[in-house]
Amino acid sequence: MIGARVQFLMLGSAGGLAFWALTDLLSDWHDTRALLALVLLAVVFFGTALATLGELGARRALLGGAALGALVAGLGLLKSLGFSTASQMLEAGHVLVALIALGSLPVPFWVAHNLRGSTGWADYRVLFLESWNIVVRYAAAWAFVGVVWVVLLLSAALLRLVGVELLADLLDQEVVIWLVCGAALGLGLSVVTEMSDMVSPYLLLRLLRLLLPVVLGVVLIFVLALPLRGLTHLFGHLSAAGTLGGAAVVVISLIAIAVDQDDVEAPHAPALIWSARGLALLLPVLSGLAAWAVALRVGQYGWTPARVMATAGVAVLLGYAVTYALAVLTGRYWMGWVRRANTAMALAMIALAVVWLTPLISPERIAVNSQLGRFSDGRLAPEALPLWELANDWGKPGQAALADLRVRAGSDPALEAALARMDQAGSRWELEHLLPAEPARAEALRGVLTVQPTGAELPEDLLAVIAHKTSFDPAICERRTPAGNPGCLVVLADLMPQVPGEEAVLVVASGTARRDFLTLPVAFWKGPQGWQVGLTVYPDGQDGYLEGTGGFDGAALIDELSAGTAPLEPAGLMALRLGPGRLTMTP
Secondary structure, three states, rough: OOOHHHHHHHHHHHHHHHHHHHHHHHHHOOOOHHHHHHHHHHHHHHHHHHHHHHHHHHHHHHHHHHHHHHHHHHHHHHHOOOOOOOOHHHHHHHHHHHHHHHHHHHHHHHHHHHOOOHHHHHOHHHHHHHHOOOOOOOHHHHHHHHHHHHHHHHHHHHHHHHOOOOOHHHOOOOOHHHHHHHHHHHHHHHHHHHHOOOOOOOOHHHHHHHHHHHHHHHHHHHHHHHHHHHHHHOOOOOOHHHHHHHHHHHHHHHHHHHOOOOOOOOOOOHHHHHHHHHHHHHHHHHHHHHHHHHHHHHHHHHHOOOHHHHHHHHHHHHHHHHHHHHHHHOOOOOHHHHHHHHHHHHHHHHHHHHOOOOOOOOHHHHHHHHHHHHHOOOOOOOOOOOOOHHHHOOHHHHHHHHHHHHHHHHHHHHHHHHHHHHHHOOOHHHHHHHHOOOOHHHHHHHHHOOOOOOOOOOOHHHHHHHHHHOOOHHHHHOOOOOOEEOEEEEEEEOOOOOOOEEEEEEEOOOOOOOHHHHHHOEEEEEEOOEEEOEEEEEEEOOOOOOOOOOOHHHHHHHHHHHHHOEEEEEOOOEEEOOEEEEEEEOO
8 A cells, every 4th residue: 555655656746846847947948849749748648647557557557658648749749730839739729629538538448458458448347437437536636635735835824923934935936836736646646546445436426317307307398499499599699509519418428427337337217217318319409409500600601610629529429419319219228339339439539539630630721711712702801801810820721821811912902901900900809899990880870879968069080980999780879768869879078087188988779688789888088099999887886787687778878868867976087977876987
């Protein structure tokens, strides 16, 4: 027992020192591919070795960690060649998902192979137990690391009360931080591995099984409500695919938990068995709708790397859905078929992760070809091109496409203007708000914007900024509030006495009960470069607040302002009194 704990402690400490070296000694290698490869190697090597040390012993645990670490680091390094920098690659979420999958999914297969011989990799009982053991043991060990740090920090604070600063000074050292984390993690894993009978996943799995009937009820209500609500309402939200995909993942997890490692450990209560069967038959509906939602977005807006990753994700979900449904339809021994499907799908995801990290699949290249194709055939206007993504997010294919667009800009003034705005912008947010001026929009707004106080005129340069920086439909202003006032109001007031001139607040009545741009006031102030937008507006009372929406009723605010019941009052800055609340703004 002592020898095993020493091995865990030494391996955890070595991991801590390795990560200290990577973050401190090699800081000059920041954002280099060499550092990326070393970090990937260290994470996978120590993570795998610590996870398998108890079952396999030091030699095979270190060998497995080194082999898997080298594979992940090598493929990560290969994938990084398609990006300008290593950090740009890691910021592409799909690459990180593939690296995590490849670094974790093969571990149970390695353990099963070593424990059961050459055919052990297909032993579902070992695969199931080892997968959950790794999850539970790491969770317990990291909780122990947190407790260790609480004790150390409290001890340092206690010693400081009597003038002893040694422990506090030590804990301020980066090498000590990493060393403590690694050593505590290793020691925690050694203890939970020794106490495998007490620290096991059985309790967690038994509790999660109880959710089967609840989730079945929710999914069944959703499916029965579909004909009544219609698919148009379902796919009207950008998050439909993500919600459906997340629900499908929950269903898959609960079914896998229900079938357990074998028929002996599987639930025998009819309610749980039939709930698992029902979810398996409903899973194709959730997965199919998720796939349809992604397909609609691709058809409407073309490919992006995120949509390529979403497509791969729904393909995996459909694989589970089809195999689970077929397993249930086989009849009595359906749980055995589900276990075989789980093994096959895990191997398929490992293979997908490997291919994803090679040049065979490049979501950035797919996205670039799609967006440029839509631009070339006229489906995408120059100002709608994802120029920021091409320049900063979509790797070398994006930069090559951007260079091509700069060549085309010589004969396309609109494209040239869009590229100029992109070059001027310092961030994606800033680019989105550098919209081209629209004289026709300014003219439309001139006739519908009401100004307070009565008799005041809207400055021409402010009108131009409102037209340039906002996107609401001028037709909204023709609506009437409950008190009969126009739906758009600009209030001119000296809200910042320290700044020469007046400021302006735009309130628009959207007529909706949800929070968006139109349910919040927008403030403008006049600086050295003219009128500017982007001030922080604080409606700090509850007047006009729409419960459950997080927004304010623009129509109610307009009626109060038009009635002259919103006086100016000092609030450090000046503020408009709105019932029990105040509206203030700061530059």
